[in-house]
Amino acid sequence: MAFIVDVGQEFPRGLEGVIACKSAISAIDGEEGLLIYRGIPIEVLAEKSTFEETSYLILFGELPKKDELENFKKDLKENAPLSDDELSFMKSDSIPKTAHPMDVLRTMVSLLGVADKSIGTDPIDIKTERLKKIIAKIPTIIGAFHRIREGKEPVAPSDELPHAANFLYMMRGEKPGEEEARIFDIALILHIDHGMNASTFSGMVTASSLSDMYSAITSAIGTLKGPLHGGANERVLAMLEEIGEPEKAEEYVKNALAQKKKIMGFGHRVYKAYDPRARILKGFAKKLAYEKGFGKLFEIAEKVEEAMIKNLSHKGIFPNVDFYSGIVYSALGIPKDLFTPIFAMARVSGWAAHIIEYLHENRIFRPRAIYNGPIEKEYVPLEMR
Amino acid sequence: MAFIVDVGQEFPRGLEGVIACKSAISAIDGEEGLLIYRGIPIEVLAEKSTFEETSYLILFGELPKKDELENFKKDLKENAPLSDDELSFMKSDSIPKTAHPMDVLRTMVSLLGVADKSIGTDPIDIKTERLKKIIAKIPTIIGAFHRIREGKEPVAPSDELPHAANFLYMMRGEKPGEEEARIFDIALILHIDHGMNASTFSGMVTASSLSDMYSAITSAIGTLKGPLHGGANERVLAMLEEIGEPEKAEEYVKNALAQKKKIMGFGHRVYKAYDPRARILKGFAKKLAYEKGFGKLFEIAEKVEEAMIKNLSHKGIFPNVDFYSGIVYSALGIPKDLFTPIFAMARVSGWAAHIIEYLHENRIFRPRAIYNGPIEKEYVPLEMR
Numbered sequence: 001m002a003f004i005v006d007v008g009q010e011f012p013r014g015l016e017g018v019i020a021c022k023s024a025i026s027a028i029d030g031e032e033g034l035l036i037y038r039g040i041p042i043e044v045l046a047e048k049s050t051f052e053e054t055s056y057l058i059l060f061g062e063l064p065k066k067d068e069l070e071n072f073k074k075d076l077k078e079n080a081p082l083s084d085d086e087l088s089f090m091k092s093d094s095i096p097k098t099a100h101p102m103d104v105l106r107t108m109v110s111l112l113g114v115a116d117k118s119i120g121t122d123p124i125d126i127k128t129e130r131l132k133k134i135i136a137k138i139p140t141i142i143g144a145f146h147r148i149r150e151g152k153e154p155v156a157p158s159d160e161l162p163h164a165a166n167f168l169y170m171m172r173g174e175k176p177g178e179e180e181a182r183i184f185d186i187a188l189i190l191h192i193d194h195g196m197n198a199s200t201f202s203g204m205v206t207a208s209s210l211s212d213m214y215s216a217i218t219s220a221i222g223t224l225k226g227p228l229h230g231g232a233n234e235r236v237l238a239m240l241e242e243i244g245e246p247e248k249a250e251e252y253v254k255n256a257l258a259q260k261k262k263i264m265g266f267g268h269r270v271y272k273a274y275d276p277r278a279r280i281l282k283g284f285a286k287k288l289a290y291e292k293g294f295g296k297l298f299e300i301a302e303k304v305e306e307a308m309i310k311n312l313s314h315k316g317i318f319p320n321v322d323f324y325s326g327i328v329y330s331a332l333g334i335p336k337d338l339f340t341p342i343f344a345m346a347r348v349s350g351w352a353a354h355i356i357e358y359l360h361e362n363r364i365f366r367p368r369a370i371y372n373g374p375i376e377k378e379y380v381p382l383e384m385r
Numbered sequence: 386m387a388f389i390v391d392v393g394q395e396f397p398r399g400l401e402g403v404i405a406c407k408s409a410i411s412a413i414d415g416e417e418g419l420l421i422y423r424g425i426p427i428e429v430l431a432e433k434s435t436f437e438e439t440s441y442l443i444l445f446g447e448l449p450k451k452d453e454l455e456n457f458k459k460d461l462k463e464n465a466p467l468s469d470d471e472l473s474f475m476k477s478d479s480i481p482k483t484a485h486p487m488d489v490l491r492t493m494v495s496l497l498g499v500a501d502k503s504i505g506t507d508p509i510d511i512k513t514e515r516l517k518k519i520i521a522k523i524p525t526i527i528g529a530f531h532r533i534r535e536g537k538e539p540v541a542p543s544d545e546l547p548h549a550a551n552f553l554y555m556m557r558g559e560k561p562g563e564e565e566a567r568i569f570d571i572a573l574i575l576h577i578d579h580g581m582n583a584s585t586f587s588g589m590v591t592a593s594s595l596s597d598m599y600s601a602i603t604s605a606i607g608t609l610k611g612p613l614h615g616g617a618n619e620r621v622l623a624m625l626e627e628i629g630e631p632e633k634a635e636e637y638v639k640n641a642l643a644q645k646k647k648i649m650g651f652g653h654r655v656y657k658a659y660d661p662r663a664r665i666l667k668g669f670a671k672k673l674a675y676e677k678g679f680g681k682l683f684e685i686a687e688k689v690e691e692a693m694i695k696n697l698s699h700k701g702i703f704p705n706v707d708f709y710s711g712i713v714y715s716a717l718g719i720p721k722d723l724f725t726p727i728f729a730m731a732r733v734s735g736w737a738a739h740i741i742e743y744l745h746e747n748r749i750f751r752p753r754a755i756y757n758g759p760i761e762k763e764y765v766p767l768e769m770r
Contacts, residue, residue, distance in 0.1 A: 002414045002415065002416045002417065003412040003413070003414050003419075003421075004412070005412075006407055009404065011404035011405075013406075013746075013748040014593065014748030014749050014750050014751055015400075015403070015405060015750050015751065015752040016748075016751065016752075017752075017753060018400070018403055018752045018753065019394065019396035019752065019753055019754070019755055020396075020400060020752035020753065020754060021398075021754050021755075022391055022754060022755045022756075022757045023754035023755070023756060023757065023758070024756070024757050024758030024759075025758065026756075026758075027388040027389070027390075027756035027758065027760070028388070029387045029388050030387065031387045032387065034388075036388075036760070036762075038758055038759065038762060039758055039759030039760060039761055039762030040762050040763075040764050044764045045764070048764055048766070049764070053767075061758075063764070063765060063767075063770060064770070065770045066767060066768075066770070069767065085477070085478050085479045086479070089474065089477070089479050092470070092474070093470050094470045094471070094474050094496065094499070094500070095499055096499070096500060096502075098502070099499045099500070100499075103495070103498050103499040103599070103600075104499055106495050106498075106600060106603060107492060107495040107496050107498075107499050110488070110491050110492040110495050110603065110607075111479065111492050113488050113491075113492075114479070114480055114481070114484045114485075114488040114489055114492050115479070115481060115484070117481075117483070195753070195754055196751060196752050196753055196754045197751060198590060198593060198594050198749050198750050198751050199594070201590055201750060201751065201752060202587055202590040202591050202604055202750075205583060205586055205587040205590055205608060206587050206604060206607045206608040206611075207611075208399065208583060208608075208611075208613070209583050209584070209608050209609070209610070209611025209612070209613045209614035209615075209616075210611040210612050210613050211607050211608055211609075211610040211611035211614075212610070212611075214488070214607075215488075215491060215606075215607030215608065215610055215611075216607065218491060218495065218603060218604070218607050219587055219590075219591060219603070219604035219607050219608065221600075222495075222591045222596055222599075222600030222601065222603050222604050223590060223591040223593075223594050223596060223600065223604065224594070224596075225594070225596040225597070225600055226591075226592075226593075226594025226595040226596035226597075226600075226749075227594070227595050228593070228594045228595050228749045229594035229596075229749065230594075231594075269751055361398075363398040363399030363401075364399050364583050364611075364613045364614065365399050365400050365583050365586060365587075366399055366400065366401065366581060366582060366583055366586065366654055367400040367401075367402075367403045367404065367405035367581050367586060368402060368403065368404055368405065368580070368581055369404070369405060369406050369407060369408035369580055369581045370404055370406075370407045370408070371407075371408060371409065371411075371412035372407045372408065372409050373408070373409030373410065373411075373412065373423055373424055373446075374409075374423065374424030375412070375421070375424060376424060377421075377423060377424030377425050378425075379425050379429045379430070379433055379434070379448070380448060381433070382438075382448075382451060382454065383451075385448060385449075385450045385451070
């Protein structure tokens with residue numbers, strides 16, 4: 001017999017350290033705290049680039065020339081509006097106002113695939129039209145759902161505003177200030193890609209059966225939803241609010257560590273140094289927090305960071321990207337439960353890039369399990385059980 | 386620097402042979418052609434069990450006692466109907482009549498999660514109420530979509546019929562004969578679980594972020610959709626129809642092999658012997674085919690099998706589960722594009738079982754990629770590109 005049975009084999013849980021593929025999209029140096037997109041350091045892109053340009057870079061491998069960038073922006077603009085059917089479905093009783101925005105986003109992206117007639121003719125489905133449609137519509141879906149649940153009319157995407165500013169506009173119904181828009185643009189850049197994270201990997205697994213881009217992105221959204229992944233910054237903010245005062249931060253951390261409770265927003269399977277995205281976001285968090293009346297929240301965060309670094313930096317535990325992003329988003333007037341959808345809004349470019357790259361030399365993902373159940377069991381008839 | 390760069394590392398593509406977890410649900414002996422569910426051989430279950438009983442076995446690890454089985458059946462019955470909102474959405478223009486049924490199923494299961502108010506309070510989400518809801522509603526969704534696209538009213542689930550018969554009833558609008566219903570029941574049993582396949586794995590990856598059962602099953606449905614996975618039996622049937630006559634089968638196989646074309650329904654990453662599920666289905670295919678006027682299709686299939694075994698059995702390539710299931714389904718009057726949804730109808734029990742099992746000792750799936758892109762690249766300003 002050749003069942004693969006449990007004889008005490010060791011294996012890395014969660015596939016830690018296991019190589020799933022080669023990739024030229026982004027790389028992380030966890031020891032030095034470096035992140036590059038297609039070879040360019042994240043700090044340079046945060047300073048000089050835009051979401052649209054970095055999205056193009058991640059997707060296609062090179063910074064766009066002027067006309068390429070214009071066309072890419074035009075494609076996103078043209079694809080941003082939702083259809084009347086889509087909007088009336090979002091307003092209907094099928095989508096309760098209390099629904100989790102990630103559940104709504106997952107369903108709406110899946111629904112985009114239902115209506116796309118080009119699917120099925122091209123199972124490998126690496127056509128970029130389709131992914132531009134998904135990238136373009138995600139902010140519109142999130143903005144529309146937020147307006148609808150507040151009892152307001154959805155705001156149609158603007159023809160003029162860049163991707164990041166446009167989301168703030170659709171969410172608020174008013175155009176954002178230039179500085180706010182730019183900070184949000186940078187926050188999106190910082191979230192566009194991050195190697196083989198769980199959501200990216202789930203999209204690749206789905207695509208590896210040669211399903212389609214909508215299926216793959218739908219999987220990635222569902223995966224990102226989890227509190228161990230995209231949900232972390234929401235929980236960081238809840239923790240900061242719970243602490244309530246800067247002077248209570250140190251004791252909170254001490255108690256939590258004594259009880260072996262996990263402090264959200266710290267540590268990362270790859271980074272054993274300060275997360276470079278956290279460093280950039282911390283600056284913006286500080287700036288915006290004091291301008292928008294979130295100064296105390298920022299001070300609590302700083303104290304938590306101080307206490308954590310004092311206690312745990314020798315173990316390579318530092319703030320990660322989720323620790324300061326929540327303060328930035330709050331200061332931008334974004335409700336907590338939209339933090340993860342915003343993450344999706346940025347990361348969708350990375351998801352699509354990895355899926356396209358993997359499909360070029362596709363092999364379906366089919367790992368193995370070690371069987372640790374019974375080998376021979378009798379079928380006892382119902383009346384004798 | 387410590388980027389993980391490409392220095393020619395070897396790694397198993399598609400994670401072949403890589404251990405992802407331990408599991409007590411099902412095991413495959415690829416050399417001997419054996420498949421067991423919780424220790425019981427598939428042949429025994431096909432002979433003696435029912436979909437409901439085997440689903441319970443797969444989910445909970447033991448054959449149900451009489452009252453457990455009755456309660457499980459009752460739960461499935463109670464959860465089977467769709468709400469008025471769900472049905473009117475399915476009838477609306479949002480779901481074109483020409484949509485791929487797997488896209489519809491993926492979207493509807495995702496939508497079930499939108500409306501479920503219990504989500505969010507329990508992120509780990511291994512409550513069985515939720516998964517019973519999903520298992521119960523999948524046949525209703527598929528049946529309703531099929532009726533609607535044919536311009537007919539959906540048929541509400543029967544209070545009396547077992548799970549398998551009930552699907553045939555909701556699809557056709559008429560109760561199936563006993564023999565047909567039993568054969569379909571067995572076909573579902575044979576598809577309930579199969580270790581770490583891509584769809585199961587994608588569901589586990591999604592669940593490993595502690596997302597929720599709806600997200601995880603939605604991912605699995607999207608993955609199953611792909612032609613390298615659930616879509617294979619649809620393509621087998623198309624091939625048999627293309628061959629057209631039994632006497633043309635041998636030449637077709639020869640030509641295909643000479644052109645190195647893949648013949649669908651043969652070979653499996655794990656089985657290097659006759660797939661035990663194919664053996665069982667072949668018997669039913671033969672029986673039903675002659676009764677229902679699909680005799681020629683069966684004869685073509687037999688000739689293809691003969692030619693393939695002559696040419697490739699020394700390489701361990703034999704018919705797999707997909708080779709004869711299409712003939713069985715066709716003889717049951719099921720249209721080709723519902724074959725994969727039916728696969729989902731059965732496999733959902735296996736998906737849920739693996740997800741629940743993994744979550745008991747969860748670790749988020751985060752493999753690594755080897756970076757083979759540029760390490761240092763300059764940011765050239767737009768005007769200089």
